Amino acid sequence: MSKVSDSAGTVVALQANYLEVQLDHAPAGVPDRLLCTRRTRLAHRGAVVYVGDRVHLDAIDADQARAVVADVEPRSSWLSRPAVANVSTVVVALSIDQPRFDPDQASRFLLTAEGTGLAVQLLLTKCDLIDAADRRAYRSRLSGWGYDPLLISSATGEGIDCLRQRLQSSSLAVICGPSGVGKSSALNALMPQLSLRVADLSGRLQRGRHTTRHVELFSLSPGARVADTPGFNRPDIPVDASELGVLFPELRRQLDPWPCRFRDCLHRGEPGCGVSRDWERYEFYIKALDDLKNLSRPSRAG
Ligand SMILES: Nc1nc2c(ncn2[C@@H]2O[C@H](COP(=O)(O)OP(=O)(O)O)[C@@H](O)[C@H]2O)c(=O)[nH]1
Ligand SMILES: [Mg+2]
Ligand SMILES: [Zn+2]
Known part of the structure; x- marks a missing residue:
């Protein structure tokens, strides 16, 4: 059994009592994703570890792909819904049609995103469903709202390369928006190897399966991660x-x-x-x- 001493990485998922950590630089023979427990000392200090946290590992067991989280670095930001640490950009995804663009709902999502104080980007999905004149109208309307919206279609691939470029300049982007707007489809278009579950065409969302409210970080490129989030349909405006x-x-x-x-x-x-x-x-x-x-x-x- 090979053992390597401590190493730095990022928490990319939580599963029950385990943390899945991706190492920055996996030493030879060590898998780059390890299933980790928390050092008891951390639990005693009351330190909570979130997806997105930067951690230091100990007791790396290369054969079992296991390790122990020994320490957590201070976070630069923290989102509560979903709980993700060190987010740099919030991407608000809204569909132009199916479901139809709803300005009030759009504003609620955008205000919630702005309330985080992080960079906000606006993604308009399913642009294959409208013509060129309507696209121009949406662009100019939303630039009046102070945004530079990116129009994409996961169906035709339009705008996907632009989306990739925008996300690559962000160390951790979280995509939020109502369910059914095509968030998972967009991530699948960016990273076909993901094969995330997508709602069927009737719009029904995976009935019969529990919608686990778990978050997972995906690597778009080294240093650029993206998270899909479970949608919430009517966020509150969280300010005075x-x-x-x-x-x-x-x-x-x-x-x-x-x-x-x-x-x-x-x-x-x-x-x-x-x-x-x-x-x-x-x-x-x-x-x-x-x-x-x-x-x-x-x-x-x-
Ligand atoms: N016409 C069209 N439909 C899309 C597009 N992207 C996703 N959809 C459909 O919209 C539905 C919801 O997609 P999904 O990715 O599960 O949405 P999510 O809930 O935001 O993750 C599915 O039926 C997709 O096939 C698109 O670019 N164009
Ligand atoms: Mg989804
Ligand atoms: Zn005034």
Whole structure:
């Protein structure tokens, strides 16, 4: 039995009590993915280990492809839903059709993504279902929202190379979005060897099988990983009123040259406000603001 002393890697999956760790540089004769347990000392310290964590291994057993996680490095970021550490980019995937693009739902996903403070990219899927004029319309509409949307089709392969390029400049990208928009299909198009399960054409999602809410990281290239996430269909907007505005890139952009006179400005006509009302999502912004206020009212009264 060959043993190698400690080595650094990334947690790419969790399975029950085991962590699957991919080594940065597997020494000769050592598999690059190892099934690991946690050193008891770590558990005693209350250290939790997440997918995405950078770890140091001990007691590597090359024959059994096993090791022990001895230490966890500090994380640069942490997402709670799904729980993933060290994410650098959140990719929001939305389909243009089947299911049809829904601006309110789109905004909810984008605001949730912006709330992480990480880089956000917008992916519009199933672009094979619309014509060139509609594509131009979607591009210009979403650039008005402050995004540079990437249109892709996993069915025809359009935009997949661009997606690969965008993801390769990100050390860890998490793809989120409603179920059925084609997230797994896009990852399969990028990495055909994955063969991720895809919903059947009736749109029914794997009935009868438990939808394990597990996350797994896939390597697109050395140093660029991607995670598919189970979709949630209606994310909440997770902020208080004074922080809502900065989650809209097209509003953020307006504050840059003309900051408002008051730091707590909510941008609805206050004196010295630097934000215009002339943008598509302004009404959505005002409505979301009202919703947040209604939510906070009972607790203040009671
Ligand atoms: N027309 C078309 N259908 C697609 C495309 N990508 C995925 N689909 C279909 O959309 C359904 C859901 O895909 P899936 O990848 O499971 O979505 P997920 O829930 O976001 O992972 C499946 O029936 C796919 O065949 C695409 O680019 N064009
Ligand atoms: Mg999927
Ligand atoms: Zn303002």
